[in-house]
Amino acid sequence: MVFASATQTAQKWGNLNCDRAELSDLELKCIICGGFHLTRDHYEFMQTMPQDPVDMVDDLVKMGLYKDNQLWAADGVNAYELRKALFLKTVGRGDPRREQLILALCKQAGGIEHAFAAAFGPKAGLFFADSIRNSRFTRREFLRNLAVGAAMVTLANCGGGSEPVADDAPVDPAATADLEKTDLQIGFIPITCATPIIMSEPLGFYQKYGFNAKVVKMPSWGAVRDSAIAGELDAYHMLAPMPIAMTLGLGSAAFGVKLASIENINGQAITIANRHLGNVNGPADFKGFVMGVPFPYSMHNLLLRYYLATGGLDPDVDVQIRPVPPPDSIAQMVAGDIDAYLMPDPFNQRAVFEGVGFIHMITKDLWPGHPCCAFAASDQWINDNPNTFRALNKSIIEAAGYAQDPANRPEIAAAISERAFLNQPVEVVEAVLTGNYEDGQGNTMEVPDRIDFDPYPWQSFASWISSQLVRWDLQGDGVAAKVIPEQGYDTVGKDIFLTDLARDLAQEVGQTPPDEIYRTEELMFDTFDPADPATYVQQQIDQYGV
Template identity: 30%
Template sequence: MSKVPGQAQDKASPLSHSGQQRRDFLKQSAAALGGATLAAPLLTGRARASAGTPETRTAKLGFIALTDAAPLFVAAEKGFFAKHGMPDVEVLKQSSWGTTRDNLVLGSRRNGIDGAHILTPMPYLISTGAMTANNQPTPMYIVARLNLAGQCISVGREYADLKVGVDTTEFASALAAKRARGDAVRAAMTFPGGTHDLWIRYWLAAGGIDPNSDISTIVVPPAQMVANMRVGSMDTFCVCEPWNEQLIRQNIGYTANTTGELWHNHPEKALGLRADYVEQNPNATKALIKAVMEAQMYCEQPENIEEVARICSRRRWINAPYDDIIQRMQGHFDYGTGRVVENSPHRMRYWNDQASYPFKSHDLWFLTENIRWGYLPRDLDMQALVDSVNREDLWRAAAAELGIDKSAIPEGTSRGKETFFDGKVFDPENPLAYLDTLAIKRMR
């Protein structure tokens, strides 16, 4: 497998390919799957003039009611879409990630959507047909990352005495005892192969819990997590805010960890767009990216956090109490176990720490973990797929037009080696070597 390329692109790089070549590659990838189910903002001054007028004034963008969708809320509320020539952008609430996928497959021409706030692996799972009806691929692009970290893993109050954290050793014994009594044990996530699925699987497996045999993994939409925990539908779940905070406030469970403790500054959600929308509307696409970039900068500024939390709380967006949102958005984490962390280094990042840039090396990790759990085949050409779906070139073009200071733009497309809480190291130049070090997995 070729290594993650640097900033300079060879003339034969997929980044220089036409839209048709990208589509051809995605079709070939889908066929290869065999139909199996698989710091403060830095601007150099005034934003530079756009390279071209947007081809359309509109886009339909989906979102799930989570705080990491805040850049879309803010771009709509503060007029950033309109500022960049896109006054008719619609930001539309979706009931689940499955609904998001289905509406992306439909596209806006068939009353669906053009793009979405989305779990980073989903554009790959949709593009290859690994997680679509009849395994039919719908080519998609990732054009920006929306945030880093900020998710949490929660457990039910029946495990209050354990005070479960990043170490699941004692939790494993408690789950085994519960199974021995004949009771079901379940872990909930939001979409197969999505970020929440991968975080909770990694966490469980690191402590010796096999998520394929020791616990049942179920899919629950984010907004339904707390209600399902209340009635005993699961023992643990992974989701974004405000649902972990609500679990504590309703005395139903507590936070075991925030996912940044598993992998510091890990990539999370992305801005994903249908490939045909991007190819037909390249200037409009850059306008959307620029609007989202400005919104990300706005969300990151400390003086704006209270306003951003109030925007998130509105019925139009998350429809949750402000008090359930503001604390963790500010970095104040009360885990519900007596553990309280102020100014957490693992709070969600929207812009700082290069949160907006879609590193290709990170997408390689997501694909590797999807291979680990059997959603994608081991012989998948991961690098070629990343080069076809990840459009960091459009992010760079938008950043140049917006006048982003060069110090805020990565020099290359890899963030380098990544180290996880259990000491495992992912080298994007050799993903399969990392995969081979993992004891618990389910590959095909």
């Protein structure tokens, strides 16, 4: 954990003659808290710092990096966490569900302090604090705990986190019967597209269906794919094209994956670095740009290529499109490694929040109601755990239905913004979920369905995705153009997108999904008829040359 700016560090270590130009390669504006943190010399700096927590705190205090108000806040946080741990250990007895109930009751009581006093007496807090101060380890234990507390204060301020939302949903006995497995690990990327998967932990949708499920933050889509193949996760948050690509062996060895339900529709944007403000008005103006997408087999890559081609650009010749993990996107834009990106939120809105970039276009304008991310599991896991899979998918579908209601989105934003999940300021996440946002070009926008949550996996989604995999030949070996037409667009879609199951489960939770499995998709520049994807691809190539 580093608190000093590069200037402070240079001064501390005697390099008083270096100027801001020399320091420019040492620091980078933190995309989390907005401050300046060490970058290139982070490792060397930390090697010179004391390793003992007590000496570390003393050194940082002498450097002036901890102020009195921070120390008092850290002490308070430390006491709170120690009391919370004691309370959960003595009353919760190590049972996660019991502990969750205790935390919910604490919230009803007005907080952990009130509940602690109610359980152990009104003087318990003072006694507990005094017992720490009067122990024979007083100073070193206090400073060690203070270091931990100060770290928590810093991370909390950096992450813009909130208290978890208490879950009071009753367990559904019918849904939890005959579950093959209840302790689950579900991978996710920290983006708003993962809202149903993430919120189901703090808001209790997993628990309702009998699961002790933990969401696992993954660093990249490649890591999600590799963990899926290795069997390290039970289920996953995936980009909508990934199950098709993985099942057909595009971009990896063939590995059967089913798309169980859609997590979000819309919810992406093309964001451009502020250095290009005023110079980009349409797709032709991106010529020569280096552009980021989160993964080759993503709606982001396919939509970006669709858009650029309408401006006469060949996405493989006239621009460079490179995979960028979403959490790295802003830092790469600041560093000048990329000029623009088509990314999931909150990283489009965060670029505006940080003054780094502006939103050129939200993808809802390219294709209203387009799919983006999905809930998925492997063929083998589904076969081994059919009841678990059905109940887990049902919990995600119910969560997506809850997220559809605009009235619930401020609550959801608070629940998923915290450090364990998105680690973003609540106001950034809320701007995305509510559609009330600044675009970085001086405009205040109101787009309620900037992101939306409809879990129904239309077969026409699968057909459009397959058509673009054929069109762009992302592997460069013609496999997609051979395999997909040979198997048939309909066969690929129906084998991988579990539309009928999603409809049944949605109906069970009181939703009203459509009876149809195909629909005509209206995009910005054309209309997609799922009855004839091959003709659609040829028309695109004939019109735009690529």
